[in-house]
Amino acid sequence: MRVAVLREEADWEAIAEEWNGLLRRSVSDVPFLRFDFLRAWWATLGGGEWPDGSLWIVTGRSEQGELRGAAPLFRTSAHPESLLLLGTHEVADYLDVLAAPQDVTDFARVLLHTIEDLAPPGVKVLDLWNILEDSPSTAAFSRAAAEAGWAVRRQQLKPSPRVSLEGGWEAYLARLDKKQRHELRRKMRRAAEPQEGTTITRASAGARLSESVEAFLTLMNLDGAKAGFLTPPMRRMFHLLTSAAAAGGWLRLEFLNVGEAVAAGAYCFDYADRLWLFNSGLDPRYRSLSPGWALIGHLIRSAAEEGKVEVDFLRGDEDYKYRLGGVARYVERITLTRP
Numbered sequence: 001m002r003v004a005v006l007r008e009e010a011d012w013e014a015i016a017e018e019w020n021g022l023l024r025r026s027v028s029d030v031p032f033l034r035f036d037f038l039r040a041w042w043a044t045l046g047g048g049e050w051p052d053g054s055l056w057i058v059t060g061r062s063e064q065g066e067l068r069g070a071a072p073l074f075r076t077s078a079h080p081e082s083l084l085l086l087g088t089h090e091v092a093d094y095l096d097v098l099a100a101p102q103d104v105t106d107f108a109r110v111l112l113h114t115i116e117d118l119a120p121p122g123v124k125v126l127d128l129w130n131i132l133e134d135s136p137s138t139a140a141f142s143r144a145a146a147e148a149g150w151a152v153r154r155q156q157l158k159p160s161p162r163v164s165l166e167g168g169w170e171a172y173l174a175r176l177d178k179k180q181r182h183e184l185r186r187k188m189r190r191a192a193e194p195q196e197g198t199t200i201t202r203a204s205a206g207a208r209l210s211e212s213v214e215a216f217l218t219l220m221n222l223d224g225a226k227a228g229f230l231t232p233p234m235r236r237m238f239h240l241l242t243s244a245a246a247a248g249g250w251l252r253l254e255f256l257n258v259g260e261a262v263a264a265g266a267y268c269f270d271y272a273d274r275l276w277l278f279n280s281g282l283d284p285r286y287r288s289l290s291p292g293w294a295l296i297g298h299l300i301r302s303a304a305e306e307g308k309v310e311v312d313f314l315r316g317d318e319d320y321k322y323r324l325g326g327v328a329r330y331v332e333r334i335t336l337t338r339p
Contacts, residue, residue: 161326
């Protein structure tokens, strides 16, 4: 592969279309690796998670010039000895390098050699957070590290439950525990009763999209655990991300309303035949209606009716994910250290 290291955002911007095209062929085709997601993340340094950063994006091309591999890396003064993946580590649930399955081992080798030859002084660690445990990259980097004499450490992080939609909505319900199936149906039915005056609405691209984002962030802010998360840079990141996802056609932001009030919201990505539940919020005044359950049940049912293969609840071991039939897989942190 012919290697280049991109340090300027304009150079990265110039390959945006190629980037997303490669992602669709890659070992981890996830929305968090789309150029538009990562650009929104970079514009705010992860919503203020990182104090500073400099791009260090490695690309690999064939002799014919085709983009065959990409590693969206950056360096920060918070970890000066490391190169990290853009998206590390709280905001982007799943990360990886971009490469097709047949190319990922070669690209892993190229990446380690490039770090050895060109990395800034003091850099000795490639720190890969939130790699799915079943990604071919885990084996590829282990092989490449063994060949190059690098040390490898794998650490299991958070579970990421998901539900299969094979067979459609009724098949999904049949796979649930009997008690949970009854509870889900009851809560969805109650929320739909006319006397409750509930409706489900979906945000769309346009002049009012910013208002929809603010409505969702207001719901998140009602949760004490999430309120501290929503710093001004994080709120800005949500607005940038929402605009990008809506323009790209992969945003799904839905609300369950009681009369004129917003009772619950779900911020999702509709991407690659899957629905990805990125975040949620609810107004505790309507807790008796179980609006969160009703809204997520609606999302699962509509995803099944649209022919999607699964709903991914993403990182976190919240109880509702398992009660709704989630089967966990884990994300890992792979730390590679130069000899």
